[in-house]
Amino acid sequence: RWGCNLSMHRKSERLHFFDLQGFPGGTQGGAIADSLAQLYSAVQRVVETCRAGENAGRFTVMIDDVSLLEVAANGSADDVLDFLHYCVTLTSEMNCSLVVLIHEDIYSSEDGVGLLAHLRYIADLVIKAAPLSTGLATDVHGQLSVVNKGMLIEQRPAKGQKVWSFHFKVKENGADFFYPGSRH
Incomplete structure (x- = not known):
């Protein structure tokens, strides 16, 4: 889009x-x-x-x-x-x-x-793109993990989420990102 x-x-x-x-x-x-x-x-x-x-x-x-x-x-x-x-x-x-x-x-x-x-x-922030641990899928091309180490310094770990995980699907002119299990 x-x-x-x-x-x-x-x-x-x-x-x-x-x-x-x-x-x-x-x-x-x-x-x-x-x-x-x-x-x-x-x-x-x-x-x-x-x-x-x-x-x-x-x-x-x-x-x-x-x-x-x-x-x-x-x-x-x-x-x-x-x-x-x-x-x-x-x-x-x-x-x-x-x-x-x-x-x-x-x-x-x-x-x-x-x-x-x-x-x-x-x-402060580490983003890692990797293939799915379960192998290839037609609707999901990989997984993305985001670790925000800067947030740990600014807040206590209990107050804020420090690790986010997403799945992604590569498209012709970009990519879609979504939470694991949110696509059927």
Whole structure:
């Protein structure tokens, strides 16, 4: 039903896209830390500009996906974590959100477990999409779990729900989300 015209948002400067291959050293063998520092500087400029521009208000810095940062950093999880810590600091100073997409299947090896664990530790909200534990179904394509760790800090666990579970069905131009068992 609903869609989002990303081209229109990009033209109106409500969406900014950074291609890692466009930063010197990213995937071309330059200095990794310098490349991520340049990327951070570019993100910082956009965030500061958006705070003062006509589109001022709440906004989100989204990284899709963190494994590409690790590729750009030639596998250096420390450089990626440094970059992400700078982004967390920026978003807390500028009152915006940071969203990082993680493909858990990429981090199933022991090498990536440290990065994944660290990202889960610093996250306020963890959203995990997975196939159904019971296998394939025609009317449900997967399950989504949402853990709001920030709510635990703000309230006692007994007052607010901290974990939500949904099922989803992928459609041509989006997805439907619903509570388990609410569809027949």
